[in-house]
Amino acid sequence: MTVHNKEIADLFNQLADLLEIEGANPFRVRAYRNAARYIADAPHSLAERVKAKEDLTELPGIGKDLAKKIETIVTTGHLPALEREAKNIPHALIDMMRLPGLGPKRVKKLYEILNINNFDDLKNAAEKHNISQLPGFGLKTEEKILTELKRIKETNKRYLLADVEDIANELTDYLNAIPGVSNVTVAGSFRRRCETVGDLDILVTNKKGSEVIDAFVKFPKVSDIISQGSTRSTVRLSSGLQVDLRVVPKIHYGAAMHYFTGSKAHNIELRNRAVKKGWKFNEYGVYKGDECLARKTEHEIYHLFKLPFIPPELRENRGEFEAAEKNQLPHLIELADIRGDLHVHTTETDGADTLEEMVQAAIKLGYEYIAITDHTQNLKMVRGQDEKRLSQQIKKIQKLNEIVAPFRILTSAEVDILEDGRLDLSDDILAQLDITVCSIHSHFNLSEKDQTNRVLKAMKNPFFCIFGHPTGRLLNQREPYAIDLETIIKAAKKHGHYLEINAQPSRMDLDDQHCRMAKEYGVKLVISTDSHSKNQLRNIQFGVSQARRGWLEKDDVLNTLPLNKLLKALK
DNA sequence: GCCGTTTTCGGCCCGACTGTTTTCAGTCG
Numbered sequence: 001m002t003v004h005n006k007e008i009a010d011l012f013n014q015l016a017d018l019l020e021i022e023g024a025n026p027f028r029v030r031a032y033r034n035a036a037r038y039i040a041d042a043p044h045s046l047a048e049r050v051k052a053k054e055d056l057t058e059l060p061g062i063g064k065d066l067a068k069k070i071e072t073i074v075t076t077g078h079l080p081a082l083e084r085e086a087k088n089i090p091h092a093l094i095d096m097m098r099l100p101g102l103g104p105k106r107v108k109k110l111y112e113i114l115n116i117n118n119f120d121d122l123k124n125a126a127e128k129h130n131i132s133q134l135p136g137f138g139l140k141t142e143e144k145i146l147t148e149l150k151r152i153k154e155t156n157k158r159y160l161l162a163d164v165e166d167i168a169n170e171l172t173d174y175l176n177a178i179p180g181v182s183n184v185t186v187a188g189s190f191r192r193r194c195e196t197v198g199d200l201d202i203l204v205t206n207k208k209g210s211e212v213i214d215a216f217v218k219f220p221k222v223s224d225i226i227s228q229g230s231t232r233s234t235v236r237l238s239s240g241l242q243v244d245l246r247v248v249p250k251i252h253y254g255a256a257m258h259y260f261t262g263s264k265a266h267n268i269e270l271r272n273r274a275v276k277k278g279w280k281f282n283e284y285g286v287y288k289g290d291e292c293l294a295r296k297t298e299h300e301i302y303h304l305f306k307l308p309f310i311p312p313e314l315r316e317n318r319g320e321f322e323a324a325e326k327n328q329l330p331h332l333i334e335l336a337d338i339r340g341d342l343h344v345h346t347t348e349t350d351g352a353d354t355l356e357e358m359v360q361a362a363i364k365l366g367y368e369y370i371a372i373t374d375h376t377q378n379l380k381m382v383r384g385q386d387e388k389r390l391s392q393q394i395k396k397i398q399k400l401n402e403i404v405a406p407f408r409i410l411t412s413a414e415v416d417i418l419e420d421g422r423l424d425l426s427d428d429i430l431a432q433l434d435i436t437v438c439s440i441h442s443h444f445n446l447s448e449k450d451q452t453n454r455v456l457k458a459m460k461n462p463f464f465c466i467f468g469h470p471t472g473r474l475l476n477q478r479e480p481y482a483i484d485l486e487t488i489i490k491a492a493k494k495h496g497h498y499l500e501i502n503a504q505p506s507r508m509d510l511d512d513q514h515c516r517m518a519k520e521y522g523v524k525l526v527i528s529t530d531s532h533s534k535n536q537l538r539n540i541q542f543g544v545s546q547a548r549r550g551w552l553e554k555d556d557v558l559n560t561l562p563l564n565k566l567l568k569a570l571k
Numbered sequence: 572g573c574c575g576t577t578t579t580c581g582g583c584c585c586g587a588c589t590g591t592t593t594t595c596a597g598t599c600g
Contacts, residue, residue: 027583031572063573103598138591229588244600264600271584282585
């Protein structure tokens with residue numbers, strides 16, 4: 001039995017929920033939540049650390065007690081403290097807290113007075129107007145419960161970064177057009193370029209807040225106004241996406257930007273640093289008593305703490321403060337560093353555009369090269385190429401190369417890794433390719449051990465080059481297959497292979513933490529779009545965002561090399 | 572429950588909005 005970090009984090013979060021309903025010390029609750037957040041994000045397996053008898057109390061937010069609980073979870077799969085709590089409080093109350101407007105206090109009251117512990121009872125009680133009779137509840141709350149119950153059935157997901165990009169731009173334009181408005185910024189997880197965002201946080205400056213808010217709630221795509229004050233408002237768009245607007249005086253803009261960009265963990269760390277100096281740090285600025293020490297720009301604020309500017313993508317409290325103190329923040333890769341795309345499809349298999357169209361689109365983007373990586377024979381669904389068709393494609397590419405030079409089309413394929421770890425083309429044909437992307441497209445449900453061994457075996461093939469979309473996950477659709485990435489990364493180092501950051505918005509595979517792990521082991525990454533049409537080539541920006549969140553610099557990414565150096569590296 | 576260059580005890584981020592109050596608790600980000 002392998003207990004995954006996410007499972008440990010989940011148990012701690014559940015315990016925190018129950019303790020909160022019970023009315024336990026809120027700081028104790030926070031301790032469980034902090035630990036859960038750290039554990040869920042940690043790239044290293046805690047189960048492995050327990051087995052290796054490492055001292056878990058060295059991890060942030062993990063003390064003697066939590067270390068013990070983690071050991072118990074890893075060895076038994078259970079958290080007895082949680083099971084004890086669950087005897088006093090129905091577990092189902094945790095679900096009820098997911099409803100916006102219902103927190104621990106209200107859930108507890110509903111349970112104790114009306115014996116409500118599930119959504120059905122809640123709905124019945126609201127419809128019979130039993131809830132509005134309770135002290136602290138009213139008709140509006142009752143109404144809201146009914147609306148939210150309906151909504152929670154419909155959607156409960158986060159949005160892909162790429163999916164909110166257009167609406168973010170549209171809202172920015174709309175707000176900019178309001179007279180007097182300036183400095184429109186979409187902050188939050190959008191600015192940190194997280195792979196998914198839960199909502200949009202927009203910041204504007206304007207002398208009169210209420211005028212902007214009035215205009216904001218009239219944005220044509222607004223379906224519900226959730227709150228509307230004089231400096232902030234929350235609405236829901238018809239797509240379901242929630243948008244928060246904050247109106248801030250220009251003089252406070254830096255502090256507000258910092259505050260609303262987050263992450264929460266990053267903000268709390270900086271605020272703790274302020275507290276230690278006897279200062280107060282809120283969305284208006286850093287204050288010593290009544291005196292304001294910094295507020296205008298984020299640079300000014302970081303400078304006050306004797307830190308260099310920390311790019312939004314790094315603000316997760318995952319070591320960026322320590323690196324900043326030592327002046328060792330990475331010089332993050334930028335979109336302009338990318339010289340070519342090493343994973344694209346054409347009409348020869350499941351792409352929508354021809355070889356020539358893909359090449360022209362790449363040239364238009366200013367690239368120096370592109371690798372054509374159509375699928376191979378094992379993938380019947382998309383008419384994967386057998387060796388005969390692939391050699392015809394190679395000849396076609398060689399001819400086309402004479403025309404498009406100095407641009408270079410690299411001959412390649414997205415080679416299937418078979419269940420037993422063999423590649424599905426012979427070495428003879430693989431030897432003729434400039435580069436390969438090797439990926440898993442079948443047998444996702446192998447055990448972690450078997451899946452890892454499958455890839456390890458494939459990696460021993462001398463023509464293996466890039467491991468494509470290494471976890472196979474599809475955001476909001478499919479979990480990653482079980483695979484030990486740390487072992488894979490070590491093997492990649494040993495054999496001189498690369499790992500892909502697949503920039504398809506629904507893949508974003510590898511994730512940020514494993515990008516960073518690869519970098520720490522000295523393994524280079526490749527940022528590719530896996531484009532199935534020429535328009536998708538522009539998705540490269542999302543891959544670059546992911547790389548930045550993974551602390552990657554230009555030199556950590558293969559396809560920042562100019563053509564001649566790339567060809568040398570591939571030898 | 573965690574943590575420490577004010578501390579091993581006594582702190583722990585903080586303000587806006589809503590609804591139900593009649594001065595504030597609860598929730599949220």
